[in-house]
Amino acid sequence: MNSPITGKPMQLVKEPSSLQFRKEAFEVVYHAFECADSGERFTTDELDQINLNQVHNQYREKYGIPFTHEIREIREKYGVSSKLMSEILGFGANSYRLYESGEMPSVANGRLILAINEPEDFLKQVEASSHLLAEKETARIVKNVEDLKKHEDASSLEAFMAASVFKFDGVNEFSGYRRQSLTKIAHLISFFAQEMELFKTKLNKLLFFTDFGTYKSRGCSVTGLSYRAIPFGPVPAEYDKLYLKLAEDGLIEMEQKPISGNFVDSFKGLVTFNSELFDEEELEVMQKVLGKFKKVNSKTIVELSHQEKAWLENEKGKNLISYQKYAFDLVNLG
Numbered sequence: 001m002n003s004p005i006t007g008k009p010m011q012l013v014k015e016p017s018s019l020q021f022r023k024e025a026f027e028v029v030y031h032a033f034e035c036a037d038s039g040e041r042f043t044t045d046e047l048d049q050i051n052l053n054q055v056h057n058q059y060r061e062k063y064g065i066p067f068t069h070e071i072r073e074i075r076e077k078y079g080v081s082s083k084l085m086s087e088i089l090g091f092g093a094n095s096y097r098l099y100e101s102g103e104m105p106s107v108a109n110g111r112l113i114l115a116i117n118e119p120e121d122f123l124k125q126v127e128a129s130s131h132l133l134a135e136k137e138t139a140r141i142v143k144n145v146e147d148l149k150k151h152e153d154a155s156s157l158e159a160f161m162a163a164s165v166f167k168f169d170g171v172n173e174f175s176g177y178r179r180q181s182l183t184k185i186a187h188l189i190s191f192f193a194q195e196m197e198l199f200k201t202k203l204n205k206l207l208f209f210t211d212f213g214t215y216k217s218r219g220c221s222v223t224g225l226s227y228r229a230i231p232f233g234p235v236p237a238e239y240d241k242l243y244l245k246l247a248e249d250g251l252i253e254m255e256q257k258p259i260s261g262n263f264v265d266s267f268k269g270l271v272t273f274n275s276e277l278f279d280e281e282e283l284e285v286m287q288k289v290l291g292k293f294k295k296v297n298s299k300t301i302v303e304l305s306h307q308e309k310a311w312l313e314n315e316k317g318k319n320l321i322s323y324q325k326y327a328f329d330l331v332n333l334g
Contacts, residue, residue, distance in 0.1 A: 001044065003035040010035050010042070014328050021055045022104075028054040029328045053219030054324065056104060057177040065110030066117075067171060067220075070179060072100045074117050079144045084137075088129045089113070119149045176211055176221020176323040185223045185242070186251035187277050188286070190269025195290055199257075200243070200265040201298040204235040205305050206289060212310065213285045215327035222282050227321045229314035233305030234321055243267070288333060304332045 003010050010033035017030035031050050032041040043051070060067055066074070075085045075096065082097035089096070089112060099105050105113065116122040123145055130138050171179055185207075192198055192206050211221040212234075226237045236242055243265075246252045253270055256263040275283060293301055305311055310326035 001033045001042065003033075003037070003040075004042065005035055005040065006037050008035075008037070013041065019051065019055050021059055024059070026055045026058045029324075031328075050217070050219050056102075057173075057219060057324070059104065060110070061172055061177070063107045063110065064114060065105055065107065066114045067177060067179075068100055068102050070117075070171075071096070071105075071113055074113060075100070077148060078122060078141065080141060084133075087132055088125050089116070090129070119145045171224075173322045173324040174226045174320045175224045176215045176327075177219070178221045178224035180224035182246065182249070182251070184277055185225065186246055186249075186269065186271050187273055188223060189246070189252055189267060190271050190273040191286060192290065193252075193267055193269040194273060196294050198267045199259075199298055200239075200267070201232060202293075202296075202301055203267055204239060205233055205301045206293060207236055208234040208305065209293065209330075209333055210286055210289050212323060212327045212330050213289060213333040214282055215323045216330050216333070217285060218281050221323060222278070222285075227310075228318060229311045229321055230318055231315065233302045234308070234311050237320060285333075292333060307331055 001010050002008060012031065013034045014029050014031050017028055018025045019028050019030070020026075028051060031047040032043050033047075034041050059065070075082060078085075080088070082100060083093060085091075086093055086096040089109075091109065095105075095109070099109075099113070104110075112125075116125055123142065126133075126138060126141050126145070133141075171177055188207065188210065189198070189203065192203065198206075207223065207225060208227055211223055211225060211227070214220070214222045225242075227234045228237045243252065243254060247254050251269075251271055253268040255266050255268070257266045278286065296304070308326070308331060309329045310321045313326070314321050
């Protein structure tokens, strides 16, 4: 970006700062362009969004307010429109749609939305609002919820197994403020596997650079995976359980191949990559990671990951790595 004062290119500055939201201060890595001659700073819509996302992430986590993708998923699983959901919950006519688009709910509204993730609690809200709904509409919603409850009961073992994989499950700074998604992880593996031979060590780093690169550009991760710093660089926490789960579900295939006298795990995706599962910014980062590391071998990508502050400051204790603290310092992805 050129300075509106001098017309010269400006440098992007990232530094710790504090921003106010609803009368509270939150620590962020503030992004702005700085004019070298005047010292004035300027932002773009994109930088404003990165700064705001950091504040919103922390506010949602602090007060238990669901994230936009969770708000949308809760509504979609019940098969109702955003307008109808607003009516059921007693919100303003367009409130639920605005919450899905990124507007921050009040703490009370946010917790109500989180509560109705449980079908029984949603049914209570439907019953309380039945006087506002057509009888046929109420009956349809109730049937959908009852069918959903049967499905959830039947898949309780599956949910238990998924929870055992995601030991570090949680929407927080260690997941990039995303709920973990086996589906997106499987399709991301397919994306890379269709372009290169994919060994475990390299795959671990590709996932890391994709998730932290996306957080760097927008303030949230792609997969919701947590990462730990180990001697071979950053890796998904419990990655062996993760890959075994994906293989058992028929989403990926693992095969041991002899390399330099050792057997190493090689991966293939068993799902056809679906780009519609990812938004434009996620796809852009995925392409950047592919272009940067497609022809790089496992040894080199490990060495590159060792240059990252995320690994350097966490390897000694084999700590989980905070997206918020380290993603903006990523050096090997532009």
